Amino acid sequence: MYKMMLFAVMLLGTSAVQAGDGTVIDEVLAGYQAEGVGSFSAEHGKEMWIAKHEGPLGLDGNPSGEAFKIRRDDEPRSRSCQTCHGTDLSLPGKHWRTGKLINPMSPKAKPVEVDEDDGPRFSDKAKIEKWFLRNCKWTVGRECTGQEKGDLLSFLRNQ
Structure with a gap:
């Protein structure tokens, strides 16, 4: 049992x-x-x-009338990554609607234990892709390209 626990701690x-x-x-x-x-x-x-985006965009990159019909009245009209994550990436962010704390985006910052499964920032490839998909769709109105995601990760890794 001791060896198994030691192995888990090392892993x-x-x-x-x-x-x-x-x-x-x-x-x-x-x-x-x-x-x-x-x-x-x-x-x-x-x-x-830091770029601000005006509501959801359609496939052509222009604001989509259909997308604006489903916009909530309390939803920010202009949004950026900073809307939820804040300007100081070493501090926790806050979800705009629920108020739920979001762990700091800086890989150097200590997690605030928002969820039990939260580990160090950027330690799981699947989570990185999951959050890019969700957040790009909400912020930019579409999925981010590989170039955009790479640029963002290059910025965030040095914060």
Whole structure:
């Protein structure tokens, strides 16, 4: 039993170190590179992070009348990543509607234990993709491209 617990602690410690040293981010970025995107720009990622978007966009990149019909009255008309995550990425964010705390986006910041399964930021490739899908659709009104996700990750990893 003791050996099994020791192994589990070592395994968990390894995944935390892996997240802290950016290995998972490197793997995700390599996946985007394999899709044929260009080189990543942390500066462009920062511009995307602070950019304001006016409601959902249609497939043509223009605001969709249909999408605006389903917009909630209390939903922000203009939104950015900062709407929920804030401007200081070392601090927790707050969901605009529910008020639920969101762990800091900085990989260097300590999680605030929002959920039991929260680990170090950017330590799980599936979670990275899940949150990009959900947040890009809400913020930009579409899925982000591999280039956009790579630029954002390049920006966030250095915060």
